[in-house]
Amino acid sequence: MKFYKYDGAGNDFVLLDIREKDPQLTQEQIAHICHRRFGVGADGLMTLGRAEDPYHFEMKYYNSDGKLGSMCGNGGRCIVAFANSLGLGDVGHFSFVGYDGPHEADMLLWDPQHSVGIVRLGMRDVACSEVRRCLDGWFLDTGSPHYVQRVENIGYFDVVGEGRRIRNNKDEFPEGTNVDFIEDLPDGRLFVRTYERGVEDETWACGTGVTACAIVTGNRKVVARGGDFKVDFTPTGNAYTDVFLTGPVSFNFSGDINE
Numbered sequence: 598m599k600f601y602k603y604d605g606a607g608n609d610f611v612l613l614d615i616r617e618k619d620p621q622l623t624q625e626q627i628a629h630i631c632h633r634r635f636g637v638g639a640d641g642l643m644t645l646g647r648a649e650d651p652y653h654f655e656m657k658y659y660n661s662d663g664k665l666g667s668m669c670g671n672g673g674r675c676i677v678a679f680a681n682s683l684g685l686g687d688v689g690h691f692s693f694v695g696y697d698g699p700h701e702a703d704m705l706l707w708d709p710q711h712s713v714g715i716v717r718l719g720m721r722d723v724a725c726s727e728v729r730r731c732l733d734g735w736f737l738d739t740g741s742p743h744y745v746q747r748v749e750n751i752g753y754f755d756v757v758g759e760g761r762r763i764r765n766n767k768d769e770f771p772e773g774t775n776v777d778f779i780e781d782l783p784d785g786r787l788f789v790r791t792y793e794r795g796v797e798d799e800t801w802a803c804g805t806g807v808t809a810c811a812i813v814t815g816n817r818k819v820v821a822r823g824g825d826f827k828v829d830f831t832p833t834g835n836a837y838t839d840v841f842l843t844g845p846v847s848f849n850f851s852g853d854i855n856e
Contacts, residue, residue, distance in 0.1 A: 600630075600637060601679060602849040605671030605716075607801025607823025609849070611642045612679045616654075619646070624663035630854060631661035637854070640796050643672050645679060648694050653685045656695045660795025668697040668740030670804015670842050674716035677702040678846045697721050697740040705843070712848035720808050720840040728813060731769055735813045739840075742774045742794075743809035751780040751788055756799045760792020777806045779814065786825070787816040802826075808842050 598620055601612045611630055613620070622630075622642075630636040641660050648655040656676050660666040677691050681704050685691065689704040700719050707714035721740050728737040734746030744763055748754050760776040763769075776792040789810050791803040801823035811819050811828035819826045826844040830837045 598854045599851065600854050601682075601851045602637060602639065603675035603678060603846060604823075604849060605674045605802060605804065605846050606821055606826070606844055608671040608803060609639045610669075610672050610675050611637050611639045612676060613642070613644045614679075614683065615644045615646045619644070626663070627659045628661065628663035631663070637852070640793070640800050641666065641669060641672060643669075643676050645676055645683070652692050652694050652699065653687075654680055654691075654693045656693055656700075658696060660793075662795055662797065664795060666696070666741070666795050668695050668721070668805060670718060670720065670740065670806075670808060671802055671844070672804070673700060673702065673718045674804065674842070674844060674846050677704060677716045677718065678707070678714055678848065681707065682848070695740070714846050715843065716846050717841055717843040718804070720805070720842055722840060723812060723837045725835050725837070732763070732766075736769075736774070737809050737812065739805045739808040739812070741805040742770070742772070743777055743806050744770070744774045745777045745779060745806075745810050745813050748778045748780060751778055751790055754778055754790065756790045756792055760799065761797070764792060764794055764797075775803065775806055777803070777810050779810050781816075782820070785816075786818045786820045787811070787814055789819055789821050791821070802844075804842050804844070807844075808840060812837050812840075 646655040658666045658669045691702045702718045705715040791806040802821035830840040
C-alpha cells in the first residue's frame with residue numbers, strides 16, 4: 598500500500614489515496630502506522646476518497662490512536678497539497694468534503710524543487726453564541742472542539758500535564774476537548790501551544806486550534822512551535838464568517854506499507 602507523508606507546520610500526517618482501492622484499515626492498523634517507533638510515525642492519518650460533484654474529493658481524518666477524528670485544519674491544508682500532486686482541483690482551487698462539511702481551499706504557492714508551499718483553507722463559520730467562557734478561558738468549535746486559556750511564560754508551561762487534566766474534565770467536556778494555551782509575543786503575534794485530543798500529547802501546530810485562538814483574541818497573526826499562520830475572518834455581530842486559515846505545508850516522503 599502506497600503512502601505519502603506531509604506536514605503542516607510540523608503537524609504531520611500519513612496520506613492515502615483510496616479512490617481506486619480502500620484498504621479498510623482497522624483502528625489498530627492506523628494506530629500502528631502512526632506509531633513513531635514501529636510505524637511511519639504521524640499525528641494522524643488521512644484518506645483521500647471519491648466525492649460527488651461539485652467536490653473534488655472527500656477527506657477522512659483519523660487521530661494517531663486510530664479513531665476517526667473531527668476536522669483537522671493542518672490536515673486539510675496538507676490533503677490539498679496532496680490533491681494538487683494528484684492533478685485534482687481547478688487551477689489551484691479545491692473543493693472537498695470533510696467531517697464538518699464542505700471546504701474551499703487554494704494552493705497559493707508550491708515550490709516543486711523543495712516540495713514546500715502555502716495553502717489557504719476555508720474553515721466553518723462560528724456563531725458568537727457558540728463561543729462561551731468556561732473555567733479560566735473560552736470554549737468553541739472550529740470544526741473540532743477547543744478550550745483556549747491565557748498563560749504566562751508559555752515556553753516553560755506544562756502543556757502536556759495541564760492539557761491532559763483539562764482535556765479529561767468530564768464535567769465541562771463530556772466528550773473531551775483539545776486544549777490551547779496562548780500568550781502575546783512582544784512583536785504582536787499570538788503564540789499558541791496545543792494539547793490534542795486523540796494524539797494525547799502536544800503537537801507542533803493545530804489548525805483548528807490556531808483558528809480558535811485567533812477568533813477569541815482577535816489576533817490574526819498566530820505562531821505555533823512549527824511555524825507561522827494567518828487567520829482571516831469577518832465578525833458580523835452574531836457569527837464569525839469568511840474564516841480562512843493560511844500556513845505552510847511540506848511533502849516529506851513516500852513509501853510502501855506492508856498490508
